[in-house]
Amino acid sequence: MNGSAEGAPEKLEGTFLQLNPGNLARTEAQWKKEFDAVKAIGMDTLIIQFCGANGKAYYPSTAFETAAGAEGDPVRMILRQAARMRMKVFLGLYSDWGSADEMASRNIRMAEDLLKRYGRFKSFVGWYIPQEASNAPAIDSPVVEAFQRTAAWCREKTPGKPVGIAPYFGLHDPEAFYRAWAAILKKIEIHILMLQDGVGCDRHLDTKNIVPYLEAMARACRENKVRFWSDLETFRIPRNWRPAPVEELLEQIRVESPFVEKIVIFEFHHHMNPESSELHRQLYEGYADHLRKMKGTKSPVTGGKR
DSSP, X not given: OOSOSSOOOSSOOEEEEOOOTTTTTOOHHHHHHHHHHHHHTTOOEEEESOSEETTEESSOOSSSEEOTTOTTOHHXXXXXXXXXXXXXXXXXXXXXXXXXXXXXXHHXXXXXXXXXXXXXXXXXXXXXXXXXXXXXXXXXSHHHHHHHHHHHHHHHHSTXXXXXXXOBOOSSOHHHHHHHHHHHHHHHOOSEEEEEOOTTSSSSOOTTTTHHHHHHHHHHHHHTTOEEEEEEEOEEGGGTTEEOOHHHHHHHHHHHGGGOSEEEEEOHHHHTOTTTOHHHHHHHHHHHHXXXXXXXXXXXXXXXXX
16 A cells, blocks of 8 residues: 555554663563564564664674674564564664765665675565654755665665665644655655654644645655655654653554555554663553454453453
8 A cells, every 4th residue: 555545454463662772681482572562563664664774783893893782683683583473573773863865875884784784584574764854855955865875775786685774753734744755755766654653752743633744745645655654653752752652652643644655653672671770660561452352352462351
């Protein structure tokens, strides 16, 4: 589907993974346990937000300095676990800012390195460009130029592997938002746009006032044959980065589903992992109960009705 007319099912189908120094040294057994929990609530897609930042690669690299703790190759562990669970992984590139040349060249250098190391994995299905454009960037802005150059390399070197981005927005003119992104998408030729819903941030966005922006981006994606996903926020910054209450999460899903093909979240590891805290567990199990009620089957977490 392109800018889905029918809308996504009212459920979560994937998650970002923020690979960073805090989780680089996790063991394969730890990743396995987390993947089991992700799969148990029906997710089939994982987007590694970035595989490098701050001059370092978060895997053993020949193109960048390897970050401390990454010697055990967490990217390989993630791809292995995804293959075991028949999940799909998008590899995020290099997170930084600068000129268009700087951003694109680092992204492409990391993509070349990742392709050499991990290209054989069946679970590796696509690319994610981690620069996050805001609102309606100018068509000739550095970030748009970097998107175009990075996506062109990915399309040429890995045909069949889609390229995604995840912009965000604040409250301004939805029609200007549409016009800007219709032009940007025509220029950059990506395959998937995952719009950050912004509900977890502190930009005064909620499930009512985001609707015009969902409509605008759905139209821009449809016109450019770009798949439109929601990047749904499971955290709440005004509440000190706490996990969202399950009732709020379900309302986000309900409101966003009609406009998008797929809903992925930001993100499971830090905000929904039931092993992390009681609040995380409440969100995870509350959502699992929602799935049970949708399906009329046993809970994927408890194995039985509560």
